[in-house]
Amino acid sequence: MARKLSTLDPQRLDNQICFAVYSAAHAFNRVYKPLLDRLGLTYPQYLVMLVLWERDDVPVKEIGEKLFLDSGTLTPLLKRLEAAHLVKRTRSREDERQVMIALTAQGHALKEKARSVPQSILAASDCSVSELVAMKDEIIALRDRLNAVIGE
Amino acid sequence: MARKLSTLDPQRLDNQICFAVYSAAHAFNRVYKPLLDRLGLTYPQYLVMLVLWERDDVPVKEIGEKLFLDSGTLTPLLKRLEAAHLVKRTRSREDERQVMIALTAQGHALKEKARSVPQSILAASDCSVSELVAMKDEIIALRDRLNAVIGE
């Protein structure tokens, strides 16, 4: 009876999906860390590289839209990637407000070294691909509903 | 056909469950922010308060275990909660290594003001409670499998 009450209490930590998501994100980060250390990347830097490996030479804005990050986060991060010789930042000629981000040869080459990362994560997840895909789609749908609320 | 290939490419951003979780965590944070601003709390501080509202007067270690956070994160956070007069930090008499965290009267009182937060989040999720509970359980199971790998 006491147990039944507590499993329904919305103010209990264990009943909050947000904490589940929050703590899962940190768990992923900890699994990624040793893999990304070998590449010399942090996880957010890895995300930026994923964007660029899909489509090179994009404005900061586009990276921000794909990753849901703003310039306050991206500007210093991109400067660090530039200092690591993985990307080049250039003011766009057509629109001087934009800064275009392009991979260097090293940045391109890193894609190969990163190829094994996803399967290591899959192994750590200890879960079938189809289950993961289903979860991913649910989580993305939830995220998009949340983001819709933020825009009012 | 090209579409089929890209939906299978494990190096694509959209195919990564980790990014789904990462971006959902940020989306949650943005929904929580205005609600928690009224309480004068950040989201991690709110998590600590949730722990204390369940069980008061616990060592830092126990908070860390429940939230998967270490002293490097908790020490300054708890000092800020103390500065806000929500908790009191006291060295344990029995074990001088431990610092016990106890709610102040203000800290206790805040629980009432926070009562409406979970339902606001539920509304923003735009999703049935049973669906959310199912997702939460799946995500927690995944998190626990990931954390198991980290311990080797």
Added chain:
DNA sequence: GGCAATTAGATTGTGTGCAATATAAATCGG
């Protein structure tokens, strides 16, 4: 009992995230 190993927190340094603000370039309305 005494010394090594362990444990709990604190500290330092680096890298996000994000709000708020600043700046410069582009666009829009009259």
Added chain:
DNA sequence: CCGATTTATATTGCACACAATCTAATTGCC
């Protein structure tokens, strides 16, 4: 075509996260 607004990025300040290191207290082992 000119001033007002909008847009893209940069900057500043604050609060996490976490690795690495440090200190002090406790436990284990002989």
